[in-house]
Amino acid sequence: MKSxxxxxxxxxxxxxxxxxxxLLALLATTYxxxxxxxxxxxxxxxxxxxxxxxxxxxxxxxxGDKQDWSKREQQGLQVLLTHAIKGFKNMPAKGGNPTIKDKxxxxxxxxxxxxxxxxxxxQSGQTESKTAQGGKEDRSSSVNSFNRLMKSSDEWNLPPxxxxxxxxxxxxxxxxxxxxxxxxxxxxxxxxxxxxxxxALESNEISPRxxxxxxxxxxxxxxxxxxxxxxxxxxDVVYPHKQHxxxxxxxxxxxxxxxxxxxxxxxxxxxxxxxxxxxVCHGKVAFPVSECRRxxxxxxxxxxxxxxxxxx
Amino acid sequence: MxxxxxxxxxxxxxxxxxxxxxxxxxxxxxLMNNYSEAAGMRxxxxxxxxxxxxFRCKVCHADLGFKxxxxxxxxxxxxxxxxxxxxxxHNGEVAWAVENCDLCHTGKPGEPTQxxxxxxxxxxxxxxxxxxxxxx
Numbered sequence: 001m002k003s004x005x006x007x008x009x010x011x012x013x014x015x016x017x018x019x020x021x022x023l024l025a026l027l028a029t030t031y032x033x034x035x036x037x038x039x040x041x042x043x044x045x046x047x048x049x050x051x052x053x054x055x056x057x058x059x060x061x062x063x064g065d066k067q068d069w070s071k072r073e074q075q076g077l078q079v080l081l082t083h084a085i086k087g088f089k090n091m092p093a094k095g096g097n098p099t100i101k102d103k104x105x106x107x108x109x110x111x112x113x114x115x116x117x118x119x120x121x122x123q124s125g126q127t128e129s130k131t132a133q134g135g136k137e138d139r140s141s142s143v144n145s146f147n148r149l150m151k152s153s154d155e156w157n158l159p160p161x162x163x164x165x166x167x168x169x170x171x172x173x174x175x176x177x178x179x180x181x182x183x184x185x186x187x188x189x190x191x192x193x194x195x196x197x198x199x200a201l202e203s204n205e206i207s208p209r210x211x212x213x214x215x216x217x218x219x220x221x222x223x224x225x226x227x228x229x230x231x232x233x234x235x236d237v238v239y240p241h242k243q244h245x246x247x248x249x250x251x252x253x254x255x256x257x258x259x260x261x262x263x264x265x266x267x268x269x270x271x272x273x274x275x276x277x278x279x280v281c282h283g284k285v286a287f288p289v290s291e292c293r294r295x296x297x298x299x300x301x302x303x304x305x306x307x308x309x310x311x312x
Numbered sequence: 313m314x315x316x317x318x319x320x321x322x323x324x325x326x327x328x329x330x331x332x333x334x335x336x337x338x339x340x341x342x343l344m345n346n347y348s349e350a351a352g353m354r355x356x357x358x359x360x361x362x363x364x365x366x367f368r369c370k371v372c373h374a375d376l377g378f379k380x381x382x383x384x385x386x387x388x389x390x391x392x393x394x395x396x397x398x399x400x401x402h403n404g405e406v407a408w409a410v411e412n413c414d415l416c417h418t419g420k421p422g423e424p425t426q427x428x429x430x431x432x433x434x435x436x437x438x439x440x441x442x443x444x445x446x447x448x
Binding site (some may be wrong): 151155156157158160162164166167171172173175176179182183192195208209210211213219246247248249251252274275279280283284289 | 335336337338339340341343354357359360361362364365366367368369370371373374375376380400401406412413414415416417418419420421423427428429430431432435436
């Protein structure tokens with residue numbers, strides 16, 4: 001156990017030595033790629049859109065043709081964006097270049113609108129591209145930038161083709177749903193998928209089936225809180241059966257993971273971090289273990305805290 | 313302490329190289345490469361987030377018998393075609409059928425079986441003990 005704990009503790013110390021070097025190298029490479037990728041609206045246009053939108057072939061609205069573009073613009077930018085990303089009539093999805101990011105498409109559309117005399121887009125096409133690019137530039141170029149090793153929010157929930165585990169050369173990858181689109185209407189959280197799944201279910205933002213075939217079957221809810229007193233100075237743990245039975249069946253946890261008997265289960269954070277007990281789901285799929293207070297939620301009375309002190 | 317730091321330095325470099333810390337995968341994405349690459353296919357990516365929007369955990373993990381262990385179910389295409397595991401839904405009735413190979417076999421070649429962003433995998437990656445992080 002001691003070695004486990006020291007290995008849990010040591011990496012943090014060690015971060016200060018190794019991670020900056022390795023990560024800086026990684027950041028440097030990432031930056032080169034992204035900077036080349038992002039570009040301004042004009043750059044994106046020159047690579048992906050110019051083929052049709054310069055000449056107006058296949059009824060594509062021509063760059064510089066105000067009449068052509070204002071007709072499209074009346075549908076709203078969002079519609080244009082959706083058409084450009086998903087494809088519409090003769091327009092292939094992302095101009096036939098699936099590696100382009102949604103944000104770049106947006107910047108390119110604004111560039112084309114602005115260049116076609118729709119002056120309200122004149123600024124935004126450029127500023128957007130600057131922030132998209134400049135944000136990253138600031139983060140990696142300034143040595144003392146704030147939270148320099150943390151991911152910025154535009155690096156969360158990337159589409160499958162950019163997430164590093166899907167193969168962008170595989171055609172199917174580009175047909176998969178993008179997490180950001182799916183999560184748009186869901187309650188957000190600060191960790192995991194950046195979605196508060198419990199809240200999303202509670203407020204009917206999602207309605208996942210409880211039965212494979214029948215969407216009318218309702219879950220069997222058990223509303224019983226179990227309070228576990230913890231030895232250290234952390235607040236006690238309140239385990240709510242209610243939220244768990246919303247998702248799971250009793251047999252998922254009992255008796256293999258938790259013996260359904262008071263005092264029969266030894267639970268430790270070390271075990272949880274290694275994937276045992278609560279860690280079978282928490283830290284993998286259910287909210288991560290960094291959310292200490294979502295479980296350790298019952299403040300101890302002063303007396304109890306005093307009693308548990310000597311054991312430390 | 314110096315020894316601990318040296319070992320951890322090595323582990324961290326291996327961990328970074330093995331990439332769980334640097335991918336932008338979604339939390340809970342399961343990559344399965346038990347048999348895929350050996351059979352000339354890309355590994356499978358199972359997106360937990362996509363499925364939990366549509367089904368509660370119970371459907372797969374109680375009714376269909378999926379164990380809480382990445383790669384621990386020994387799933388192969390025969391079982392799927394027979395309606396087991398993924399095949400209980402991916403049969404053209406509940407969800408699209410098995411002929412859409414490239415919608416599941418989407419992983420980057422060479423990736424090991426793991427739950428992405430898993431605390432256990434982060435702590436143990438590179439040490440070759442990732443099996444210990446399994447359910448029971």
